[in-house]
Amino acid sequence: MDILQTVILALIQGITEFLPISSSGHLILPAQLLGWTDQGLAFDVAVHLGTLAAVVIYFWKDLLAIAKDWLGSLVGRGATVNSRLGWYLIFATLPAVVFGLILKQMGLDEAMRTVAVIAGTTLIFGALLGWADRKGAQVQALENITFRQAMLIGFAQALALIPGTSRSGITMTAALMMGFTRDAAARFSFLLSIPVIVGAGSLLTLDLVKSTEPVNWEILSLGTLVSAISAWLCVHFFLAFINRIGLMPFVVYRMILGVVLLGFVFV
Numbered sequence: 001m002d003i004l005q006t007v008i009l010a011l012i013q014g015i016t017e018f019l020p021i022s023s024s025g026h027l028i029l030p031a032q033l034l035g036w037t038d039q040g041l042a043f044d045v046a047v048h049l050g051t052l053a054a055v056v057i058y059f060w061k062d063l064l065a066i067a068k069d070w071l072g073s074l075v076g077r078g079a080t081v082n083s084r085l086g087w088y089l090i091f092a093t094l095p096a097v098v099f100g101l102i103l104k105q106m107g108l109d110e111a112m113r114t115v116a117v118i119a120g121t122t123l124i125f126g127a128l129l130g131w132a133d134r135k136g137a138q139v140q141a142l143e144n145i146t147f148r149q150a151m152l153i154g155f156a157q158a159l160a161l162i163p164g165t166s167r168s169g170i171t172m173t174a175a176l177m178m179g180f181t182r183d184a185a186a187r188f189s190f191l192l193s194i195p196v197i198v199g200a201g202s203l204l205t206l207d208l209v210k211s212t213e214p215v216n217w218e219i220l221s222l223g224t225l226v227s228a229i230s231a232w233l234c235v236h237f238f239l240a241f242i243n244r245i246g247l248m249p250f251v252v253y254r255m256i257l258g259v260v261l262l263g264f265v266f267v
Contacts, residue, residue: 001043001219005036010223013047014054014230017197018190019238020129020169020250025118025257045208046220048201050227055190055197058235062191081143085191088147092154093195099158100199109161118164119261125165126254129173133247136176142184149178150188157192167193169254172247182242190235 001009008030016023030036056063070086073079103109156174160167168189175185 001216003219003222005030006043006219006223007226009043010047010050010226011230014051014227015234017051017227017231018055018168018193018234020166020172020247021254021257022118022122022164022166022169024113024163025122025261028115028118028261042208042213042215042220043223045201045204046223047227048197048204050224051231052194052197052201053224054228054231055194055235058232059191059194063194066191084147085142085145088145088150089191089195091147092150092157092192093199095151095155095158096161096196097199100161103161104203113163115261116265117162119258119265121162121164122166122254122261123258125159125170125173126251126258129169129176129247129254130251132173132176133182133251137179138176138181140179140184141181142187145180145184145188149175149180152178153188153192157196166254167196169250176247182247183239186239186242 009027012026012030013023016026066082066086066089069077069080069082073083073087100109103112153171153174156170157167159165159170168186171189171192172182172185175188176182180188
């Protein structure tokens with residue numbers, strides 16, 4: 001990988017990880033348009049580390065409050081909004097972990113990474129996001145989330161194991177369907193991404209340890225930095241403007257992307 005390829009792929013990963021537009025759909029485009037080969041395990045680990053750092057840094061105050069109250073609940077200090085949120089984030093992560101391990105054991109995780117599958121899920125779940133954004137009541141705050149609602153969002157997140165679905169897109173869709181505000185839906189989606197990114201990054205790291213792939217530390221460091229900065233800016237501006245712009249621009253974009261990907265399948 002050269003510097004230009006590194007920057008472009010890291011930008012794609014950093015921006016699309018948290019926007020509801022499917023990161024896998026975008027990572028396929030450079031390969032289709034420019035003939036780039038797979039970036040490799042080491043680079044995947046690097047950009048995952050970058051996006052994880054971005055979301056942790058952005059929400060560090062929230063995470064600190066959640067961790068403090070969650071640890072307090074373990075020693076009997078009583079339940080608070082933050083301690084409940086900590087438990088909900090843990091339990092809501094489990095469906096993706098369980099189904100992810102099942103798909104990996106069956107070898108379906110790689111089998112589904114085709115342009116046709118990604119094109120279809122980009123279109124289908126993009127349309128579902130648009131419907132949820134228009135029809136959702138958008139009245140419930142994140143502080144009022146229930147265990148049942150958190151688990152439903154968690155099961156929705158498991159659907160993102162299908163390439164092209166978009167983890168942030170499907171979790172926000174589920175939250176909006178249950179009446180959450182756009183801001184609440186986005187914040188829970190971003191917080192829920194942290195344990196998932198940690199898990200995915202850990203599995204990639206284990207695979208990397210087992211592989212004999214050469215490591216270019218300069219390229220990896222650049223990829224980590226670019227993905228971290230772009231992901232932080234993405235989260236910041238998305239939360240700042242989501243209530244004003246809504247999610248329809250992302251829905252329209254997904255429709256266009258899906259059609260473009262279908263063109264690679266049938267043309």
